[in-house]
Amino acid sequence: MNEAKKPFRPLREPFVVQDATxxxxxxxxxxxxxxxxxxxxxxxxxxxxxxxxxxxxxxxxxxxxxxxxxxxxxxxxxxxxxxxxxxxxxxxxxxxxxxxxxxxxxxxxxxxxxxxxxxxxxxxxxxxxxxxxxxxxxxxxxxxxxxxxxxxxxxxxxxxxxxxxxxxxxxxxxxxxxxxxxxxxxxxxxxxxxxxxxxxxxxxxxxxxxxxxxxxxxxxxxxxxxxxxxxxxxxxxxxxxxxxxxxxxxxxxxxxxxxxxxxxxxxxxxxxxxxxxxxxxxxxxxxxxxxxxxRPAVQAIGLEAARAGGLIGVDTNADHFAAYRLDAHGNPVGDPRRFTYDLTGSADHRDAQLRHALSRLLRWATRIGVSAIAVEDLDFSDGKTREKFGRNKRFRQLIHGIPTGKVKARLVNMAAEHGLALVAVDAAYTSKWGAEHWKTPLTSNKRAMTRHDAAGIAIGRRALGHPIRRRTKPPRHHQSDGGGHRNVQADRGTRGREGLRRTRNGTSPPRAAPGRAVTAGNQRVQHRSGHAAEHEAWHQDSLPLSL
Structure with missing residues (x-):
């Protein structure tokens, strides 16, 4: 039976933030x-x-x-x-x-x-x-x-x-x-x-x-x-x-x-x-x-101009900025960067920590030569009520700790002084889809990827106008599974579906061993030659010669 899923809400288009006057x-x-x-x-x-x-x-x-x-x-x-x-x-x-x-x-x-x-x-x-x-x-x-x-x-x-x-x-x-x-x-x-x-x-x-x-x-x-x-x-x-x-x-x-x-x-x-x-x-x-x-209001640069030289996708968190550089085609370049800050203590200390982290981010952006920074257009106005999460105080404190308002005010002014454009994108599904499509492929013994680093890639690709998911393999030269399972498969409950869905971390499901039960996942269907359905001996009745 096909499970009922919550429909995806429509995403807002990215836009270039107007400079502060x-x-x-x-x-x-x-x-x-x-x-x-x-x-x-x-x-x-x-x-x-x-x-x-x-x-x-x-x-x-x-x-x-x-x-x-x-x-x-x-x-x-x-x-x-x-x-x-x-x-x-x-x-x-x-x-x-x-x-x-x-x-x-x-x-x-x-x-x-x-x-x-x-x-x-x-x-x-x-x-x-x-x-x-x-x-x-x-x-x-x-x-x-x-x-x-x-x-x-x-x-x-x-x-x-x-x-x-x-x-x-x-x-x-x-x-x-x-x-x-x-x-x-x-x-x-x-x-x-x-x-x-x-x-x-x-x-x-x-x-x-x-x-x-x-x-x-x-x-x-x-x-x-x-x-x-x-x-x-x-x-x-x-x-x-x-x-x-x-x-x-x-x-x-x-x-x-x-x-x-x-x-x-x-x-x-x-x-x-x-x-x-x-x-x-x-x-x-x-x-x-x-x-x-x-100052007189000056028209910000266009979105296409901001995308031309690539940009940096920044994921805002309670204690650090997770940033990743992307080229104009949406490909991650280099390793992720993290700019930490401590938002405990007095208001002056918190403000100084935030300014210091943003200054390091902007200096890095200027040094590598990008023309824009992509951030999420975050708004937790509907999620800060204490009644929504009940006793989950740590999660409420985490949401309150993310300095969305201060980041908007500070980053707009400081980016304009460095000659950088600020591209705001819809925050929907960036962390989820980033971890699903980018965390595992980019993790290696020399690069440690977190969910927040993958979210930075998702934010940057959305700002560049590219889909968050990676490009799939081209179709096979024939419909059999000689080259392995295809990456993109139909959802559960879809008629004519062949094969199991890929796992959440992006790997292919294991193939069934020979002689196991017939499933759609291992393609042991009865109309294919050489499968278990044909292992039984059977004979066609011969025609009578007297006819």
Whole structure:
């Protein structure tokens, strides 16, 4: 009987990822005087309180927001700061609200997925095994009881989120929810109350100003001249601290952008918009100035141009990148390469590890002369819910550990700087088919192949437009099995099928020994001469001679 199989979903076509248009560079503000730090702290605290109040007002308004209400908010902020500071604060409020709104919709979808999975598993008998793609019932009545309680909790949370979405209200913690929670358990966080308070205040400051095209040096609020002089337009309540005409305060530090410094200098020389942000790192006790601007959107190279010189297929995993070079015809070249990273520890450590691994990958790609890198267009938004895999915590941690979002953001920017195109492919079946068709043929006593290395080949071949499976042998000159079994055979249950299917690792099935049972696998069929069916003696009755 032919087994029912899950149909293959249609695959998305590969595409070249558009280069990022945003640019950000940073430099340290060195040799600041105590008066400079005092002014920066006062300005940051004053503008931060205005930004927090404006965000709260904007969130409580719900959908009752009009241009008149925005003008009233900006007019009130202008009276307590300046028109440009008010514009920067309101724009930051709108961006923060939009980000929180998107996160709210994502949280709603995650809750809905968890509730759907819980209802499915609770409806099954206890101990029933799951099928491929769907989990089974719970193991014991106690687990079933606890999950039923959790279902009520998630339904209550979903109701609250849906009410907030319907009214347009969002919940934002200025300074970060993690830092706010650390206040209730300072010992576990390794902080004292004084250190926590300093970090909390610094995280809630607001010292960012948007650029303005046509204005002097691209920004009138925070201005940096070509020779590195940085000055700030003080808010009206703090203009008594000015040390320069027109209510400005000039810092004693000199700014020198070494990375993309020529591009920054060209922008401010032509008075094009440049946004600035001043940030204080409490752990290091340092002040930093970040400059950012937007490049014009440039059309990425075509897919055929990216494929012309071959590419590198990269499989993203929880602790390493598995990369394999392929030529333009889809043939693997050389040996696999692995670029490891450690995503444990602090966020800065994880980010540094990821940047280091990507830098080594891109330097290798530049050295061997390929023009593109192929990666999977991964998305685990439907697989991160804890209800889907039950007690399988290690698998959930593995999925959470794969840095898909960070890889996308980092790799797009870093590949553009190296002149490499980024080709995104559908992630369906790459690991499975890669291991089935490429792991065993390329494994030797001098080359160790893993499932992830084979997946890199599959990703690269899909980006090049080739099928993942290897080319099969040409047909025999006759239909017998004189040259051995054919590689490609019909599926189970197909009429007219001859021979057994090839094993999963790609080897041919063993032939039956002479004298064994008649099977379709060893081709011992009754209509072939010389087979077991003809070994019996038989005689045709002779014709009577009298006829």
């Amino acid at each position: 945003g640019v950000a560079i940073r430099d340290r503000l060195k040799d600041l005087t105590p008066q400079d730090e005092k002014v920066l702290r006062l300005v940051g605290a004053h503008l931060g309180s205005l930004a927090a109040a404006d965000l709260a007002l904007y969130s409580r308004a719900g959908f009752e927001r009009t241009n008149d209400s925005w003008a009233a908010r900006k007019q009130d902020l202008t009276a307590r700061s300046s028109s440009r500071w008010a514009g920067a604060i309101t724009k930051g409020t709108h961006d923060q609200y939009a980000l929180a709104r998107r996160s709210q919709f994502t949280h709603r979808d995650n809750l809905a997925d968890g509730i759907r999975t819980l209802r499915h598993r609770l409806s099954l008998p206890i101990g029933e095994k799951g099928t491929k793609g769907k989990p089974g019932g719970y193991r014991s009545p106690a687990e079933w009881f606890h999950k039923s309680r959790r279902l009520h909790i998630l339904e209550a949370r979903l109701t609250t989120v849906q009410e907030d979405i319907a009214t347009g209200r969002v919940h934002v913690v200025r300074g970060g929810k993690k830092l706010a929670r650390n206040r209730h358990n300072l010992t576990a966080a390794g902080l004292t109350e004084t250190v926590w308070r300093e970090r909390w205040n610094a995280a809630r400051w607001s010292l960012s100003a948007d650029g303005e095209s046509g204005k002097r040096f691209g920004n009138e609020t925070i201005r940096v001249t070509p020779d590195g002089e940085a000055s700030i337009k003080l808010p009206k309540p703090l203009q008594y601290l000015a040390n320069s005409p027109r209510g400005r305060y000039v810092l004693s530090a000199r700014v020198a952008f070494r990375h993309r410094g020529a591009e920054w200098a060209d922008r401010i020389a032509h008075n094009r918009a440049v946004a600035y942000e001043i940030h204080y790192d409490v752990a290091r006790g340092r002040w930093y100035l970040t400059a950012s601007w937007k």
